[in-house]
Amino acid sequence: MAVPSPSGLLRGNALRLLRYLVLGAGLAAMMAITVPGLNPQSRSWLVVILWCCLGFFASELAIKSLTGAQAKAERNYFLTSSGIIDLLAVLPIPLALLIGVPADTAWLLVSLWLLKLAPAVPGLALLGRVIEQEARPLASVFVIFLIVLLLSAVALYALERTGQPERFGSLPQSLWWAVTTLTTTGYGDAVPQTFLGRMIAGTVMIFGLGVFGLWTGILATGFAAEHRRRDFIQNWDLVTSVPFLRNLDAPAVIELTHKLRRLDLAERNVVVRRGRPGDCMYFIASGEVEVKVEPQPVRLGAGSFFGEFALLDGGPRRATVVTTMPSTFLVLEVSDFRAFTAHHPELAKAVEREAARRRGTSEEEPLVGAQPASQIPEYRDE
């Protein structure tokens, strides 16, 4: 019941790249157009580029809405978050121009195109969850921040307004000083001059470091926990696709899932290089690799593993391994291998048995997945 990954026209990698290029070109053109003293010809060309980008997004929107309509989507495309983002990218600019907004200001709406990046950022949903989970402590720190902000602004207003009426002459001005100081930004446009004002300012700066520290700690802890959780879920699906690992008992699988690290590689990438020090072994979750051994290379497919010699005897890599198609690996570090096999010797034994077979000292059945194993004729080290 795995969720199928649809790869239609509009979701291909090439198209995604094109979309990012259009986005980049649009933003660059928008920035360039604001530079004063631009000659009229360059300006015309930049406007042409902007219209082209807008046209691209408009046609994308049209295709998506039509395709969605055909596909009997559960909900109207224009009500999904993706649809709203696409609409926000296309409509506001012509509308602004129509109602008479000056062109320079209207084109600033190009910055709305940035919203298209949001779904592509894997960590954005993660960040949203972290903020949701840690909402209460973050809110507490924020209220403390606000209280310190206001109290210090009031104090500085009372102390400095007579000496520097143009800097601290009103509470909003004093608040501006407070926010630049409490965040340790320190523009230096408003600086207290009285002795007491400087004492308070120093305390506010030190307090700023503390607020900052709390903020950092809460976000960092939450982010780390969420990330670990997501990795676990992704790894779990991969672990269960490797028969060799799936057959361990449940607590062992849990433990291993925490230790393994996912690695995605494109076609023709070198995974390990002969002669380099080896500090991990690889399980193939999907894809295929070629092991460059003599007399002829060997292919290993999904469910198989390699790189175990480095873990067993600590020597350098004995062969170069290259992917033959986009592949996903589960990487087990030597430290984790040792820690894990200390409690679960069955994994070490199975790996050793397979390694012995590959060295040619054993004639047992290979442990690797059934279909690629039949392609392994002579994977023996000299």
Add this chain to the structure above:
Amino acid sequence: MAVPSPSGLLRGNALRLLRYLVLGAGLAAMMAITVPGLNPQSRSWLVVILWCCLGFFASELAIKSLTGAQAKAERNYFLTSSGIIDLLAVLPIPLALLIGVPADTAWLLVSLWLLKLAPAVPGLALLGRVIEQEARPLASVFVIFLIVLLLSAVALYALERTGQPERFGSLPQSLWWAVTTLTTTGYGDAVPQTFLGRMIAGTVMIFGLGVFGLWTGILATGFAAEHRRRDFIQNWDLVTSVPFLRNLDAPAVIELTHKLRRLDLAERNVVVRRGRPGDCMYFIASGEVEVKVEPQPVRLGAGSFFGEFALLDGGPRRATVVTTMPSTFLVLEVSDFRAFTAHHPELAKAVEREAARRRGTSEEEPLVGAQPASQIPEYRDE
């Protein structure tokens, strides 16, 4: 067995909101009144607003003290921290006006109203405990900070006083430079010009990052530990209100209490939405939900659970679930469910049995709480 939430006159949600609105209006008016060049009429209106706010807090204080007197409170209301805060909000302003403080300065005391926020910040008590617990390392870092501050101020005073007498002409001035630099605020109003002075300043900046790092680390670690502890205590009370969880053996309950996450939702909120990916299940600690299944919706009450199909088979949510009253849930993530059930298969079995019953393949007694379970006629997926 839900904990009853007392809602008297002065503790209602509406009144709390009103109090925050008054507080916000008062602060905004205080800020606006300090802006120079305000026309007299606006100014009069702002003063009226401020008096109204003050009147509100004064009447609140009066009601509270009278209610407290009737309720035979253990201690005098004016000696509790809440009473002192209320007094500080009301008395100082009229007193200041009486003794002849100019109105502008007197109204600055409105900032004392911010203290009313303190009890409402859940993390403030937490922060107090963290600082109490980590007092010794924090104090150490603070002393190191002070030593570096003074030594660098003395060094810069010795090096720069001849070149910039108006900036580094006295040790207090040099200390001001040191505090803005060590906190990496960097106003730029005093900048060393000699070669040696700049070398020392650079070292001080780098040291500032280190001090900052220590501060951050201590506060963050302490905050995280305290927060975990408080969550545990709150979750423990909720876990023991779910019979299904309470019946596990003690170590399992401890482990589960650490893994569960509390979720409070108001009436008519969607908990899970049909078709969305499911990555957690929910235990109802208090309240009630409606599961939108065909032919007619099913209601689940306190002690029941839902969302378990997503954990068992990894598919999308099969039904939308909506709260019918303010409810509290304990959320179990899929990763925690798997890790937990690896060591405690009895929970997985019980959940599976109930899931099987709900699918209609079993006629066993429901595991959910007694009184709402009788209302579940036909909760079967097609």
Add this chain to the structure above:
Amino acid sequence: MAVPSPSGLLRGNALRLLRYLVLGAGLAAMMAITVPGLNPQSRSWLVVILWCCLGFFASELAIKSLTGAQAKAERNYFLTSSGIIDLLAVLPIPLALLIGVPADTAWLLVSLWLLKLAPAVPGLALLGRVIEQEARPLASVFVIFLIVLLLSAVALYALERTGQPERFGSLPQSLWWAVTTLTTTGYGDAVPQTFLGRMIAGTVMIFGLGVFGLWTGILATGFAAEHRRRDFIQNWDLVTSVPFLRNLDAPAVIELTHKLRRLDLAERNVVVRRGRPGDCMYFIASGEVEVKVEPQPVRLGAGSFFGEFALLDGGPRRATVVTTMPSTFLVLEVSDFRAFTAHHPELAKAVEREAARRRGTSEEEPLVGAQPASQIPEYRDE
């Protein structure tokens, strides 16, 4: 074989406070003396204060060295770190005045008195160990910092020297810009103006955040680990002084030592207050407390415990407890108590048995230490 804590004349608490006062007065006088435009009379008084402080430290040094000589110290006092610090506090100022250094500059050496604070900072030794332990990663980050610093300074020098020769006209000047930017201090005295220079500057700032992050993380992690280790060692000694805890089996003692928190209180301090919510219980490692129960208060001595009712039934504190002498407690939080007793039910049973005895429903022998227990006549709650 515990190390005896000598408390002679020079190590008393009152004398330590006096020393800090003298230190503070000296530093304040040194600062005040540097303020230009001071009238001569004030100045004379400040100098008198400084000489008095110096005299105090000199006499302290004399007494210490004589006492040390009598006590047949293993090493010469002037060769210990404490002796060197004391010498550095006393000698340099008269020497500087003798060789003709102007008084203003000579008195700056008062800042050497700050070194006397170093032994009093509990975390300073800790910080030293953290830096020793984490020396390699800290050095790595520092070298990366230096490389980025120099490369960005060279780049900005090449790009900006023609436009701003007075700001970026030499590499040392450009380095000054780089260090203020990379530490995110940002004085603003040197700001790149070229497009490329600003691009590089922006990258440097972002890199600065990263360097900062690494630094923070390394120091924070190391500090937390060292602190935990030191707490463990201190708690271990206390735990073994409570017979009730010492008799648990070894793994349980280890686990409990990690969970307990040390609390030192002076005489006549309230430990728990009747009616307050109770979230922890207390073991008395040393000292004595008085439990304010009717008809007459009860005294508990070292080895005893109290506050267990709050953990067993979750209610508020039933009696106020006050220290009768300086005491040290080991505090066990309710969350830790529950987690611990889940794995080690023997502690829970022993605590419950004692609680039952105190409630008067059991006539067993008390579990508390022998000599204070005999003083507990009627500690029963109504």
Add this chain to the structure above:
Amino acid sequence: MAVPSPSGLLRGNALRLLRYLVLGAGLAAMMAITVPGLNPQSRSWLVVILWCCLGFFASELAIKSLTGAQAKAERNYFLTSSGIIDLLAVLPIPLALLIGVPADTAWLLVSLWLLKLAPAVPGLALLGRVIEQEARPLASVFVIFLIVLLLSAVALYALERTGQPERFGSLPQSLWWAVTTLTTTGYGDAVPQTFLGRMIAGTVMIFGLGVFGLWTGILATGFAAEHRRRDFIQNWDLVTSVPFLRNLDAPAVIELTHKLRRLDLAERNVVVRRGRPGDCMYFIASGEVEVKVEPQPVRLGAGSFFGEFALLDGGPRRATVVTTMPSTFLVLEVSDFRAFTAHHPELAKAVEREAARRRGTSEEEPLVGAQPASQIPEYRDE
């Protein structure tokens, strides 16, 4: 069985030090040469120094490539990363001078010599791995950073361009403001003046703290994890070189490997000093120490241990121990010793047996390594 440390001509410690000195001299000369107003003679000398440094690196390159050619290296030396760095250090400067670049600019290429530091930084490879492992969350935070950067720049451009055309007159200028603000650098060269602009700026600063916090957390967590992993691998090799530790069962060895800390000391270094408090014991992984006991000192070699009395009875060190050759130790803290032996009493027993033998109350065979143990005639405490 110590790992042999190869010390050829080009890898000796003296040569490495010389190389760093040359590097430092070159960088200093390059900096000095850029200072305006340098007299011609000094300048000539600096150029001579620079040519000498360049000559040094050129000859090093020549020797290395010739040696490599003789040693039948697997790959061409000029294609290794080390070879490329060496080439980049030597070639660009003469080439630049040849094609007519002004000498001042050409010598700036000396900064390329810094690349030679990269292989010497132990944490650089570590940092690379951390960034590789945490690439996805770091990229997410970076994209969020960019989005906030651009949106705030657009907002400030729209709000401030009329009031401050020379500061916010174009989007690139506004972006410059945004990057200095979001990183909390705050040069203060561009400061918003409108009320709304300042509101947005304040929000951006607070957001900057958040971004910073995420960044810090991700890097710190990753760095800590990688460091722990590397320590484990290094310790593992050392643990297996101590027979006393190697003979524990596998889970115990894993646990101990996590707890031990590596310590490298040169010849004639004091490891423990008589009379000091003892909080750890030492296993000798390689090298030799001399224990200063009466009547004559005792030597302990690789595989032996010392300092165990302090752990067993908590007293001060009974003898001073000094290294007689460069040695590597595994340090076990008292807290870790207690925690470990609680679960693995066999280690405690073995240590106690050996301690008893050393005290002279037992005639058992020593547990220390075979060859040095024969040199221990009379290691008994009085």
